[in-house]
Amino acid sequence: MTPIYVPSHVPPEIRDEPALWFAFRKAELLVCASPAEHTLPWCMDLREHGLEGERAQYLGRYDGRHCYAVDIGESAPVPEGWELKGLRDVFGLVEIGLATLSGRAYQILEWDRNHRYCGRCGTATVQREDERSRACPQCRRTTYPPVSPAIMVLITDGESRILLGRKGSWPQGRFSALAGFVEPGETLEDTVVRETREEVGVEVRNIRYFGSQPWPFPHSLMIAFTAEYAGGEIRPDGVEIHEARWFEAAELPKLPPGISISRRLIDTISTELAHKQRNSR
Secondary structure: OOOOEEEOOOOOOOOOOOEEEEEEEOOEEEEEOOOOOOOOOEEOOHHHHOOOOEEEEEEEEEOOEEEEEEEOOOOOOOOOOEEEEEHHHHOOOOOHHHHHHHHHHHHHHHHHHHOOEOOOOOOEOEEOOOOOOEEOOOOOOEEOOOOEEEEEEEEEOOOOEEEEEEOOOOOOOEOEOEEEEOOOOOOHHHHHHHHHHHHHOOEEEEEEEEEEEEEOOOOEEEEEEEEEEEEOOOOOOOOOOOEEEEEEOOOOOEOOOOOOHHHHHHHHHHHHHHHHHHHOO
16 A cells, blocks of 8 residues: 655644654765665654754654654764665655655755745744744744746657757766746746747647656756647757757657656657557558
8 A cells, every 4th residue: 555645744742652754964865774675764763873853844644654854964973774865866765655755855954944044134033833934023024945846848749759858967868858947927838838949949839738746956846748849940059958859759768767757758658659650550
């Protein structure tokens, strides 16, 4: 049975059972070093592992267990039998629900670290009890954990090909769908059109929603779409995209790892196109 996560910002009044701890040193998470059992600390208190947690944030219950995100400090020693892993690595070590919750925990901790003082008047903020937010007692400004929406779009020619792009910083030969952040005043569809035009110089039509994925690098929400090519010559902008071209659905290049919605988007649509091509013969 898939573990159920019930989010909450209100911790139990009395903690009388072990909790699951998402303990971070900067952006790295503490996990068990045993290859046979990569897991997180489950204990009454992190001091059982020789650690002093700071700025704990209650996350709710995962699989019936209370969960906390906590900062263990930059100089905290790593307990014997444990190791620190980046969030991208965590996605390959633990079950997907726990990995996703790790991303949520990190984003909440980062927000808490970065909003200790009011950005308007500089007064120390306080955490509110009725919601997950920090408020300024001086000017009443309230801040919430930020979410930055970004779109991803996979363009097809309506027949058998998909348009993929490659950034210069990626490993040689790796391609993916196009993506970009939503700007103020835009709809998601506006962003699809603008980003496609800016990055590769083509126009699109028939924009359709595919799915979404929280992406904690640092606090994004990736919203994926498909679209059909509507005209224009492919011209990579040379800044975001260094190379872009059409690929046959049955002959794809090196793709992003499976943890990203981009891979699920490409796999799903390329399979549909390949199936459609076979049936048309």
